[in-house]
Amino acid sequence: MAASNRTTPHPSTFILLGIPGLEAAHGWISIPFCSAYILSLLGNCLLLAVIKTEPRLHEPMYLFLSMLALADLIISSTALPKILSIFWFKDGAIRMDACLLQMYLLHSLTATESGFILAMAFDRYIAICKPLRHSAILTHRTVAKIGLGLVLRGAVLLAPHPFLLKRLPYCGTNVISHTYCEFMALVKLACADTTVTRAYSLAIAFLTGGIDFILIVLSYILILRTVFKLPSKEAHLPALSTCGSHLCVILVSYTLAFISFLTHRFGSSMAPQLPIIVANIYLLVPPMTNPIIYGVRTKKIRESIFRVFSIRGFPDLS
Template identity: 55%
Template sequence: MLLMNDSHPLVFILLGIPGLEDVQCWISIPFFCMYFVAFFGNIIILLIIRSEKSLHEPMFFFLSMLSVTDIVLSSSTLSKMLGIFWFNLREIRFEACLTQMFFIHSFTAIESGFFLAMAFDRYVAICNPLRHSSILCNKTVLVIGISVVFRALVFFIPHPFVVRSLVFCQSNIIPHTYCEFMAVINLTCGDASMTKSYSLTIASLIGAFDLLWTIASYTLILYTVLTRHSRQAGLKALSTCTSHILVILVFYTTATFTFVTHRFGHNIPPQIHIIIANIYLLVPPMLNPVIYGVMTKRIRQKIVRVFYSAGV
């Protein structure tokens, strides 16, 4: 029975992964492992940066902001997903569904913004090292962080209100593990093309803007290294960018793959779409602390010291 309140259902029913109900418990194991690494890996990164005064620099402040974003982004979907897989808790209230949708969209945009901020930090550090501390002082870092969050809020706060204004009259069953935007919009009646266009346009503009300026930053970094530094100094400078380049590649590769399969992969089974959508929200938050922990020497040394002192 579809319980309605005005023009929308009181609750939605999340099906999980339709067609794979018998193996959802097994599918939950790698998802839980990824979330475990994402959550505790980012917590460790935050604790290390907080406790180690030598890491109180713009690059690591931005990394802290990224870690908080990763924790929120992965937690916004995984807890409900595991509830579906393990305890058959499929119901989600309409308002909670819109809230989850808002968190997914806004924190994805925030993550993209912090990648750009970290690219700018590397650009200043390598191309204008003598002014790095004056350009990226603590106040500037705070302003950049607030601006990244503010941008996401401005563009995506209207999103749940726009969706709420639509009329739902088909069903309250969402064939997904979370309130994915297109899966929810497909339950509406009438023309929702403006809402779809708004969401797609905003997400595309933010992603394209951040990616293009990130590429521009690293193009200038590469030019500076090749033209102004000795080979040894250039390689050392580039080594500080390795971890950041890797996490950017992971984030935008999974984002592009998800967009392409949803937009053009009409012949791809829906189960694959759903699994890819979940991987997109879990893999970058999981790999970010792993990559930074392994590739960033100062963080790696601190982690080794912590585990060594603990007798591990």
């Protein structure tokens, strides 16, 4: 579909371009996108099924992991079908309300995922620093309350975003140079002062991902302090190995999140394709890699998957 300009300040439809400048390669680019989506669907569905059917996985860490997997599924399914339709059929048209809904779901669920990763860090802190009280502190009821609270946090804090964007006039163009409806991509189309809108978005990013990351770092400082106080050096590695998968997820998620955040807000001097490519990597990679990381590195999950498929004799990588 050819991109078109609009003069109305409130267009009913936006046009997603995909990756500007790489339109000729969209067919090839769709291959890793489609592969990542399929792997994300298969991996997270398998993870959810295994955690649900295996009673020994009904522990706080795995319950938080199932919440993360469900959020990953929704994020992938919110964005990838439309992205693939752009790549395959040049169908970039999206209704304004659908665009705002997509933006809201992606940003609120990303904030919620950050909270789930923090909750998993809290679980590791309790398990290592207060092991005798772990089951008393993190009961199933408490885990459910934490999960619900994190969902509500993301839903409430990001709720103003669609309304802030909808009230802005878009009198220049309705063409979005992106593969999906991203907050900053829409803000850049507005022909009005967006200082308040940008400031609110920045504040919410700090109140969710920023504070979550600080608390995660603090949790691991306390964990390391406890581990290195253990009298036996042989006990250090087993204690830390229980955090290995979680640390890999943190590294993947937050590294990509920070790079995407910085390129979108401060990457005006970069090639226009770069922020879009980084944003798509951030959208694609964590939902695909999270189940792989936990499936490969976590002994209980790996054994449960092997049991489902009647596989035996694989080495322990924990």
